[in-house]
Amino acid sequence: MRYVEEFRDPKAAKALIAAIGRVADQIGATREKPVHIMEICGGHTHAIFRYGLDKLVHEGIEFIHGPGCPVCVLPMSRVDDCVTIAERAGVIFTTFGDAMRVPGTRKSLLQAKADGADIRMVYSPLDALELARRNPGKEVVFFGLGFETTTPSTALSIQQAAREGLTNFSVFCNHITVPEPIKALLDDPHMVLDGFVGPGHVSMVIGVHPYDFIARDYRKPIVVAGFEPIDLLQSVLMVLEQIRDGKAEVQNQYARVVPEHGNPISLAAIADVYERRPRFAWRGLGEIDASGLRIREKYLAWDAETKFGIGYAASPDDEPEGCECAAVMTGRLKPTACPQFGRGCKPETPLGALMVSSEGACAAYWTYGGARVAAE
């Protein structure tokens, strides 16, 4: 595969790992006093474990796994809302696959499907739109979920439904944004982060400038990164070099995909369809100002919240008994240090959201890490 294999070249990786080791030594990073680098995106977390990068780099580098897994940060009450909508007669509820297993307080979508709700996995909101065209007697609801990466496609599907006058289609909007939770994390006095690896696919849409405040106001380096091992290693090296040189800049490692100012068509669609909610609840992080999107008034006919009378209720504190996802998500606790890890909480019976999605830090530890070995 061109443009993929090149970024998995073991030789290039070895050279980068060696360079990371040299700079880490220059900074004086050690196992006891590590440099803390947060990879924000769940896709990065997954890649780090899939390729074992956390074990291959200098021992003085510690990865903190950020809040960038959309199904992981979704409050359980919103999953409950999904189930409520899906269980209504005449509704076809459509969702991306990895939201199926996320536990709500009553049940997951997978369980609701087994109980008889018409829930279908789709690969794109456009598939949901097609279902709406083919089933004029049904209400087709799409579970709009994810960061700026998936927001434009949902926006475009709403615009398309409006153009076609397709009134049996609606979106249950849970779209969230990346910069706001980072600001919340940086304002947390417990947080000890030295730099960030930024989510490349988000920046493909929003560009790199929404992160300027991280460098300017908080004096932390951030490097927008691709998703292959070479991308990640090079980005870590770029963060370390900034730390060594006393710099704090926004740099773009993923320039082959990420334009400085993002994608204007996507940004225009987002601006046309959505507005910011005053605040939105994040599982593990609580409510964060202006971190969620809702559908603008002119498109309310396609808003499932309006259509089904679902209100937004802040409920950040509905974690199941013993679940430490909040502490893990803010970097205060390693997944393996959670008392439930591998005991009460496993991928087949997840207690918390971080064990559900393959991008969740706990699931990644479980699937790829030596963590499971340690737990046994």
Place this chain on the structure above:
Amino acid sequence: MTLRDERVTLAHGGGGKAMRDLIESVFTSVFNPPGMEDQARLMHASLQEPGARLAFTTDSFVVTPVEFPGGDIGKIAVCGTVNDLAVGGAKPLWLSVSFIIEEGCEVALLRRLVASMAREAEKAGVRIVTGDTKVVNRGACDTVYITTAGVGVIPSGRDLDARSIRPGDVALVNHVLGDHGAAILAARGDLMLSTDLESDCQSLGHLMEALIAAAPGTKAARDATRGGLASTLNEMAEAAGCSVELDETALPLRPEVKGVCEILGLDPLYLANEGTLVAFVPEAEAEAALAALRAMPEGQGACIVGRAVPKGNVPVTLRTAFGGTRIVDMLVGEQLPRIC
């Protein structure tokens, strides 16, 4: 006897003349079973050899779409059961076949499936000797489900058993991985992926005989169907009492399969195969085994993918191209495509 109907109706399952017409016109005229009793009465010389054992297996087949590049549900129903016999060291002889047919199913489709089954059975050297059909209400099944059972004979002295796998034994596959799973995903059409991928669906009876002839010390084999190579190796390793280490750089994968997996966030190690086996042979016989596999059309892609190692904390690990290792666990439920 001619059947004029274009679609199957509930009348074809009613036990009367319509059912007889369907069975004779579509099924028995092609499968040509011995005798017309409700049972097959069978003789085979190999059963009389002292020490020979009968092998008996069954499998049900549900796949959407029922016809896909490289095969169809009928071909899979023959290959799947033939392969379950073959990888256990049995020479497949006879199959039974049961159809659950959805009301409204096209008769022409049934004819195509039956022709495909007859073709594959002949290739595999097995006879379809008995069968059954049922028709269910529209919506009670998806077009057609097929169940096959198979009987074969294990020659005296042959005893393939995963428990005999020892550290040092080499794991071989005969074919690139994941073609079936990726081809089915693409064929479902909801991804709008256009690929040239074809299912690897094929019978492995002749290949197994060639393998055992070239590598008489062959310990055990399985066909890596649902759950893919990863799940099959986990089962084998747990039975074996040792662990298995895979070599990432040695895994045979088509670029198209890698591409489908990249797009959907799937792992090819968990994609289903329908004509791919994994066998453990003693290291000393590995080269002979590879040569024998590669000499057959079913084994063109044969290669070594890993080896048995002393029992570790987990059954299966993968050595990555970077020299790290990761756990290759059993799949929890289905593989779910990622959001982004």
